Amino acid sequence: MNYLQFIFIIITACCNAQQINIKVVDYVTNQPLKQADLYFMHSTKYFSTNNEGKVNIDLSGIDKQDEMFVAMKDYQNASISLSNIQSELTIKLEKVEEIKLSEAFLTNLRVEDILKNVIRNYNANYNVDKYYFLVDLVQDFKMDTLYYNSINLNLQLKFDKGKVKAKSSGIVKDRLVKGNAPVQLSFVTSDYFKNLYILDAIKSTYNQVLRNQYKLSELKKTVYADKEMFEIFLDNGINDRTYFLIDRKTFSVVEYQLNLNNIVQTNKNTLLERFGIISIKYRPYENSWVLKESEVSFKMNLKDVNRPDLPIDFMHKISTWNFSEKPFQFFNKTIDLDSNFHDIF
Incomplete structure (x- = not known):
């Protein structure tokens, strides 16, 4: 069975809400996930959940056609279109039990090889002076x-x-x-x-x-x-x-x-x-x-x-x-x- 990446529960419907309350929890345990990251496809705003897995998000200035992502290490991403978002919702993230990363690729790499590639690709990865x-x-x-x-x-x-x-x-x-x-x-x-x-x-x-x-x-x-x-x-x-x-x-x-x-x-x-x-x-x-x-x-x-x-x-x-x-x-x-x-x- 393929689980959904996220499930959102509508508590109150308010399609034009500028302030939305979100709670992020584990898909299986329903335990709150603190420090989950919420960001957007195009907007420069972003947010993180508190110790209770909760966050209030201000959507003012964000295009209604944008898409919101919820990310956390060891979990699958969730994505929600802002055109469908509600004023109160709970997002459930599914933990990744098996990560499809080639064992051979991992085994053949050394720490120094990875860090050397980080240095080599640094300027391409970080627009440090741009913002x-x-x-x-x-x-x-x-x-x-x-x-x-x-x-x-x-x-x-x-x-x-x-x-x-x-x-x-x-x-x-x-x-x-x-x-x-x-x-x-x-x-x-x-x-x-x-x-x-x-x-x-x-x-x-x-x-x-x-x-x-x-x-x-x-x-x-x-x-x-x-x-x-x-x-x-x-x-x-x-x-x-x-x-x-x-x-x-x-x-x-x-x-x-x-x-x-x-x-x-x-x-x-x-x-x-x-x-x-x-x-x-x-x-x-x-x-x-x-x-x-x-x-x-x-x-x-x-x-x-x-x-x-x-x-x-x-x-x-x-x-x-x-x-x-x-x-x-x-x-x-x-x-x-x-x-x-x-x-x-």
Whole structure:
């Protein structure tokens, strides 16, 4: 029996609705699927489900003849014509139990071969300099129970020949500051923004693989957005673990995650022990892949001989909610990415 890729249940009928509520669940278990991606054939808007598998979608500005896709790794894609969409629906995704990827093709490839092809096809796969991106930025900074600083704002990002330019509307969506910082630390984000399209990280990993610096490497297969994918798992046996999700056909990196556990020297010449992740995700658009979201999340300990260890939590997340080949209106305040966002606004 061939299962449908999705089943939608109409709760209320409203053909001209601009706001629709969607829940995405597993076809068999009916369990909600969090972080499922919803995007369109032609529109630059996209959305992701929350922890309950739910999302509210604003269809304003999207052509009624467009098509919406629902995608999640290890699941078959669902597609819905907007001309038939209703204001409330549940989408069931069927998990892929058997992925038809040639075992011989997989066996004959090595991790270094795949990464080499990623580098070779990089410019063709990513129109890095083509778009202006609108991103929602959230940054939380906590020092033990003594200090908490949180900020949420929108930025416009433009990649230009290895450099990143950022602009703001000057409006802060949310801001909360509690207590006083016992020490002053500066986290420069310019390098982070520069590497959102991760060519340097790919090259570095490739060179480490060639030098046999990873003690364990594993190559698997899966699907995402109805495309066959390679999954690469790398572990150096000491501190770092690296993960890639790569489009088999185009050799585009779709997801990247680096798990770090190391000690670095701060700008105050004290040691900072950190454990956490850096992750970046992309989604398909026309014939390339565009930035979806990225997160840096660290739990750290500041080791200073003059005081007890100071626990520090740091989270920095951006989510793209629109992009365009032209600049966005009202985003005209230039932001210095070498500065601290908490000091700028």
